Amino acid sequence: MGFELTQEYILGHLNYWLFSVLMMTGLYIVVAKGNLVKKIVGLNIFQTSVFMLYISMGKVTDGTAPIFPLDMDVDPDVIYSNPLPHVLILTAIVVGVATTALGLALIVRIQEEFNTIEEDDILKIERAIVQTENAIHGDAMGGRA
Amino acid sequence: MLVLTAIAVVRMRSLFAIAMLSGVFSLLSALLFVTLDAVDVAFTEAAVGAGISTVLVLGTLALTSRFEKPTKRSPVLPLFVVFVTGAALIYGTLDMPNFGSPEAPAQMHVGPDYLEDSVHEINIPNVVTSILASYRGYDTLGETAVVFTAGIGVLLLLSGLRRRRRDDEEDESEEV
Amino acid sequence: MRHHLILRVITKLLVGAIMLFAFYVQFHGDFSPGGGFQAGVIMAVAFILYGLVFSLHNVQQVFPPWLVHKLVALGVLIYAGTGIVSLFLGYSFLDYGAFTPDHPSHGQHYGIFAVELGVGITVTAVMVAIYYAFAGRPPRLSDEEW
Numbered sequence: 001m002g003f004e005l006t007q008e009y010i011l012g013h014l015n016y017w018l019f020s021v022l023m024m025t026g027l028y029i030v031v032a033k034g035n036l037v038k039k040i041v042g043l044n045i046f047q048t049s050v051f052m053l054y055i056s057m058g059k060v061t062d063g064t065a066p067i068f069p070l071d072m073d074v075d076p077d078v079i080y081s082n083p084l085p086h087v088l089i090l091t092a093i094v095v096g097v098a099t100t101a102l103g104l105a106l107i108v109r110i111q112e113e114f115n116t117i118e119e120d121d122i123l124k125i126e127r128a129i130v131q132t133e134n135a136i137h138g139d140a141m142g143g144r145a
Numbered sequence: 146m147l148v149l150t151a152i153a154v155v156r157m158r159s160l161f162a163i164a165m166l167s168g169v170f171s172l173l174s175a176l177l178f179v180t181l182d183a184v185d186v187a188f189t190e191a192a193v194g195a196g197i198s199t200v201l202v203l204g205t206l207a208l209t210s211r212f213e214k215p216t217k218r219s220p221v222l223p224l225f226v227v228f229v230t231g232a233a234l235i236y237g238t239l240d241m242p243n244f245g246s247p248e249a250p251a252q253m254h255v256g257p258d259y260l261e262d263s264v265h266e267i268n269i270p271n272v273v274t275s276i277l278a279s280y281r282g283y284d285t286l287g288e289t290a291v292v293f294t295a296g297i298g299v300l301l302l303l304s305g306l307r308r309r310r311r312d313d314e315e316d317e318s319e320e321v
Numbered sequence: 322m323r324h325h326l327i328l329r330v331i332t333k334l335l336v337g338a339i340m341l342f343a344f345y346v347q348f349h350g351d352f353s354p355g356g357g358f359q360a361g362v363i364m365a366v367a368f369i370l371y372g373l374v375f376s377l378h379n380v381q382q383v384f385p386p387w388l389v390h391k392l393v394a395l396g397v398l399i400y401a402g403t404g405i406v407s408l409f410l411g412y413s414f415l416d417y418g419a420f421t422p423d424h425p426s427h428g429q430h431y432g433i434f435a436v437e438l439g440v441g442i443t444v445t446a447v448m449v450a451i452y453y454a455f456a457g458r459p460p461r462l463s464d465e466e467w
Contacts, residue, residue, distance in 0.1 A: 012243025017235055018148070024231040025151040032223035035213040037160055037205060041167045044198065045151050048174050051190075055183045060252060061245035065182045066260065068270040070352060079247070081182035082256035083272040087281060089186050090273065091288040094358045094444060097193045097201075098295035101451045104205040105302040108458065111209040118214050184354040188346075192362040197448055200369055204455035268426040269351040269433065277356060278433040282415035285436070286400055289443050293397050296447030300390070303454035 015056045022049035034119040036107045040100060047096050051089045058085035158213050160206050168199040185273045325374070332374040339367040347441050351430070357437035361444025368445075369452045377456045389450045396443025403435045 026049060029042025059081050066083035068074050111117050114125050150170045157163050171194025178187035242249035259276055267275040277285055347360035372380035404415040412419035417432020 008243065012246070013238055013241065015244045016238035016241055020231055020234040020238065021148060022151055023234065024227045025148070025155060027230060028223055028227045029155055031226060032218070032220050033155075033213070034218070035160070037202065037209065038154075038163060038213055041154060041163055041202065044167060044194075045154065045170060048170065048190075048194070051186070052174060052177060052181075055178055055181045055186060056244060057249070057251050058183070058256070059181045059245050060247050063182055063245075065184045065354075066272040067184070067353065068264070068272070070270055074264055080260055080272070082252055083259060083276055084256050085251070086183045086186050086273050087276045088284075089183070090189050090277065090356075090358060091285060093186065093189045093193050094362065095288050095291050095295075097197055097362075098292045098447060098451075100198060101201050101455075102295045102298045102302075104201055105299045105451075105454065107205055108208045108455070109302050117209050120218075121214075185356065185359070188354050188359050189362065192359055192366065196366045197362060197369070200373070201451065201455065204452070207460040208455070208458050266426065267429045267433075269430065271351055271353065271356075273354075274350050274356050274433065274437070275429075278436045279415075279417060279429055282404070282436065285440065286404070286415070289397055289400055289440050292447050293393060293443055296393050296450050299451045299454050303458065 016053065019049045019053045019056070022052070036110065036117045036119065037104075039119075040103050040107070043103075044096075044100060047092075051092065054085045054089050058082035158215070160211055160213055161203075164199055164202040164206065167202065168195045171195045171198065185271075328374050332370060336367050336371050339363060339370070343367065347437065348434075350437060351433065357440030358444055360437075361441040362448060364441070364445040365448030365452070368449050372452065372456060377453070381453070384449065386450070386453055389446050389453065392442050392446035393450055396439045396441070396446065399439030399442065400436055403432060403439070407432070 023046055026042045026044075026046030030039050030046065033039060033042065060079055063079040063081040066080040066086070107117055110122065114122050116122060116125075150166055150173060154163055154166050154170070157166065171190055175187040175191040175194070178184075178190060242251075246252075259280060260272060263269075263272050263275045263280075267279055269275050343360045343364035346355035346363060347357065350356035350360065368380055368384055371383070403417075407416050407419035408414050410419040415432070415436075417429045418425035420428035420431045422428070
């Protein structure tokens, strides 16, 4: 790999590690928790940590926000942070909330259909449905269903 | 702070508290975005994350339930998956450039070009707006279309049943 | 929500200010942080706040659902229409230099203005439509259960 664990190296990478930890917290909620609303919140945490990762890549030391003075008299000595990640993430946030709303709408429909939003209960109900259907149609299909 | 909030979300059972904590999480991340010079992003995150998402989650809770049932599954397998993925991610960051380094690959190519050309080509002070609406107009058109589609999806999912249930009241809102 | 006097008064004061701020963010987005996405969200927040504190019925009298649904599509149409117009003027899709051929950066200003307007309208309408969809369902929990 060819890197040394100097103090500068650790400080320069601490941000990536912090965002990885946050991302994994979100992933853990999505994987381990059964409540669908909680899963969506976990997904949001995951998403926000990805946003932070992108924005931290665009940061330049001693840089400032990429907005020029009003008279457009740009001083060449001023360092501006990279505006490209900002644009990507800005739109991603709004798209993210729209898709979150879509997920929540699905949850509301699931609640109305199954009367629960716990993953385990939904699985149980679905299994019961499949079994009754098999019992009804199984004979007609020669026992293969 | 962010990590503490996230861990609190993992531990909490009350979904109402989780909704509030996710709002807190959004505000904290907005602060982080400001310190990272992304003022536009911080603005959006504060308005969207702390405002709209929280209202939407609360709206869902009102339609479903307030508490999470304790799950009987063991957390060992998810923890294992999470640790392996996290280790892989951190291994991946070892080759990344230092934080804030001006020589990072991300700062070398298009970013500076946009900053330089935007001055005379677009001539508006906010470079983020000029990239958003002009250089990357296609992207933004696509993203607007995604927002549009998501909105249509929510309407399809949630307003169909209401019409069936309230057929008698359907006099002034036929176009819903 | 009949009883929350303070909330109701403050909301009445705030809604106007929030909308004004949304317009500022929308049309001053070229010069300061802001733009269509943020303005759309802030504008939607004004309606949602009004709907939360008063009632869904009240806010739907101000901003009826049929209008919201039309606006959802109108925003995307404005955006794509801007691109088509520049196409008809002999330039490439979404090349705003087309609007003032002798002074390209002015054309960029007009183009960005139109496009941001489209984005703002769509985002506002989608957020309000989503809120209406969620709030229009009969809730399972009553106010006291919270």
